[in-house]
Amino acid sequence: xxxxxxxxxxxxxxxxxxxxxxxxxxxxxxxxxxxxxxxxxxxxxxxxxxxxxxxxxxxxxxxxxxxxxxxxxxxxxxxxxxxxxxxxxxxxxxxxxxxxxxxxxxxxxxxxxxxxxxxxxxxxxxxxxxxxxxxxxxxxxxxxx
Amino acid sequence: xxxxxxxxxxxxxxxxxxxxxxxxxxxxxxxxxxxxxxxxxxxxxxxxxxxxxxxxxxxxxxxxxxxxxxxxxxxxxxxxxxxxxxxxxxxxxxxxxxxxxxxxxxxxxxxxxxxxxxxxxxxxxxxxxxxxxxxxxxxxxxxxxxxxxxxxxxxxxxxxxxxxxxxxxxxxxxxxxxxxxxxxxxxxxxxxxxxxxxxxxxxxxxxxxxxxxxxxxxxxxxxxxxxxxxxxxxxxxxxxxxxxxxxxxxxxxxxxxxxxxxxxxxxxxxxxxxxxxxxxxxxxxxxxxxxxxxxxxxxxxxxxxxxxxxxxxxxxxxxxxxxxxxxxxxxxxxxxxxxxxxxxxxxxxxxxxxxxxxxxxxxxxxxxxxxxxxxxx
Numbered sequence: 001x002x003x004x005x006x007x008x009x010x011x012x013x014x015x016x017x018x019x020x021x022x023x024x025x026x027x028x029x030x031x032x033x034x035x036x037x038x039x040x041x042x043x044x045x046x047x048x049x050x051x052x053x054x055x056x057x058x059x060x061x062x063x064x065x066x067x068x069x070x071x072x073x074x075x076x077x078x079x080x081x082x083x084x085x086x087x088x089x090x091x092x093x094x095x096x097x098x099x100x101x102x103x104x105x106x107x108x109x110x111x112x113x114x115x116x117x118x119x120x121x122x123x124x125x126x127x128x129x130x131x132x133x134x135x136x137x138x139x140x141x142x143x144x145x
Numbered sequence: 146x147x148x149x150x151x152x153x154x155x156x157x158x159x160x161x162x163x164x165x166x167x168x169x170x171x172x173x174x175x176x177x178x179x180x181x182x183x184x185x186x187x188x189x190x191x192x193x194x195x196x197x198x199x200x201x202x203x204x205x206x207x208x209x210x211x212x213x214x215x216x217x218x219x220x221x222x223x224x225x226x227x228x229x230x231x232x233x234x235x236x237x238x239x240x241x242x243x244x245x246x247x248x249x250x251x252x253x254x255x256x257x258x259x260x261x262x263x264x265x266x267x268x269x270x271x272x273x274x275x276x277x278x279x280x281x282x283x284x285x286x287x288x289x290x291x292x293x294x295x296x297x298x299x300x301x302x303x304x305x306x307x308x309x310x311x312x313x314x315x316x317x318x319x320x321x322x323x324x325x326x327x328x329x330x331x332x333x334x335x336x337x338x339x340x341x342x343x344x345x346x347x348x349x350x351x352x353x354x355x356x357x358x359x360x361x362x363x364x365x366x367x368x369x370x371x372x373x374x375x376x377x378x379x380x381x382x383x384x385x386x387x388x389x390x391x392x393x394x395x396x397x398x399x400x401x402x403x404x405x406x407x408x409x410x411x412x413x414x415x416x417x418x419x420x421x422x423x424x425x426x427x428x429x430x431x432x433x434x435x436x437x438x439x440x441x442x443x444x445x446x447x448x449x450x451x452x453x454x455x456x457x458x459x460x461x462x463x464x465x466x467x468x469x470x471x472x473x474x475x476x477x478x479x480x481x482x483x484x485x486x487x488x489x490x491x492x493x494x495x496x497x498x499x500x501x502x503x504x505x506x507x508x509x510x511x512x513x514x515x516x517x518x519x520x521x522x
Binding site: 064065066084085087088089090091092095096119120133135137138139140 | 459463466468471473475476479480481482484485487490
């Protein structure tokens with residue numbers, strides 16, 4: 001008669017950790033392959049072209065105000081202030097960093113002003129970044145002088 | 146043997162499940178947010194005070210001026226017979242601040258539903274034509290000093306009422322800032338408080354504590370009643386939105402596929418606001434709160450008046466919005482973003498235009514108040 005062995009919890013634990021790790025690797029591989037279908041642009045011409053055809057594309061640009069990420073998918077445009085300029089004042093930094101606004105447009109009719117300007121034509125957009133810009137505009141006159 | 150293997154298998158599966166959920170939750174939500182439910186979107190974690198981000202702290206300088214209610218019950222505010230402790234006063238102030246935060250988020254909820262309903266309404270319908278007027282009347286009631294006067298002071302003595310009337314008159318007459326009016330009126334100048342002060346010098350600290358507690362209680366009451374009024378109106382709007390959606394008038398934003406982006410802003414639709422002020426001084430319809438005759442009249446206002454109008458609205462907004470107070474005190478001359486916005490919007494007319502077309506709750510509201518005040522004088 002076989003002597004009953006006690007379950008080896010160390011082995012069981014290690015086994016479960018390895019299986020979890022494997023599952024996560026599969027998860028990230030699938031996730032990356034899905035993301036790969038989105039075009040990563042390095043200039044605005046590429047991005048605008050993709051946007052006008054309602055394709056998926058991203059463009060990350062370094063601007064005087066900081067790092068701005070532009071994304072488009074299905075004729076929706078998303079602008080995110082990824083990181084404010086390092087010299088930005090703390091009050092503004094906390095107001096805008098990580099915030100986004102989203103705008104809808106018709107195929108072939110992407111509005112270039114959304115990329116070229118901060119506040120132009122964002123009346124039709126929606127999101128926390130739009131509201132932050134709306135608040136900051138009140139004080140922008142004195143800042144400009 | 147089989148049983149043991151089964152047990153081990155179950156143990157392994159449980160481990161995998163717990164580790165996976167924990168790990169995926171941890172990596173999918175950015176700091177300051179949590180997952181609404183497994184696999185759901187990330188939502189901001191509300192702090193223990195319940196404040197919306199950046200709503201500021203001082204209920205006594207903000208909510209008192211900005212809130213009122215249509216309720217007729219009035220607050221249970223009176224000078225307590227026993228002197229409160231400083232800890233009790235602090236707790237009351239903290240509660241007032243928390244409620245003020247709730248008021249801000251209630252305003253956001255109300256604002257979102259009113260915008261959504263506006264977007265859904267048939268532009269040819271009578272409901273659409275009267276919607277803006279009704280909405281503005283409701284908001285005006287929320288901020289009405291007369292309503293506040295009627296609803297909160299009925300418990301007071303005649304002498305106290307007279308003092309408060311002076312305060313209300315002060316608030317209604319430009320250009321007194323709120324703090325100035327508070328210094329000449331409100332609880333601190335009521336005969337009850339004065340007699341408390343005069344009774345004995347030793348009592349002065351106690352009188353101050355009583356006054357502070359009464360003011361904090363009043364702020365709490367203002368905030369609570371305002372939240373109730375806003376939520377009731379939001380519920381009314383939501384009911385109407387549901388009716389319209391049943392009739393097949395779906396939101397255009399929901400008809401299309403949404404992008405799979407993190408930090409995705411709210412999906413609520415935005416009504417197509419048009420500028421009321423053009424750079425060439427041609428005024429075009431349509432702002433939510435202005436009637437067509439008012440918009441026509443705006444075209445006759447000289448640029449200098451537009452400048453005054455904008456600054457009056459902006460000052461009004463700053464006094465009542467802690468977010469803007471924070472920005473007003475910042476050193477924006479060194480801000481790359483503020484400078485860029487200044488370059489894009491070089492004059493008061495363009496900022497007035499943006500203020501109306503990019504309406505964060507307070508600024509858009511205050512600009513509309515100032516414009517309407519202009520037509521009433």
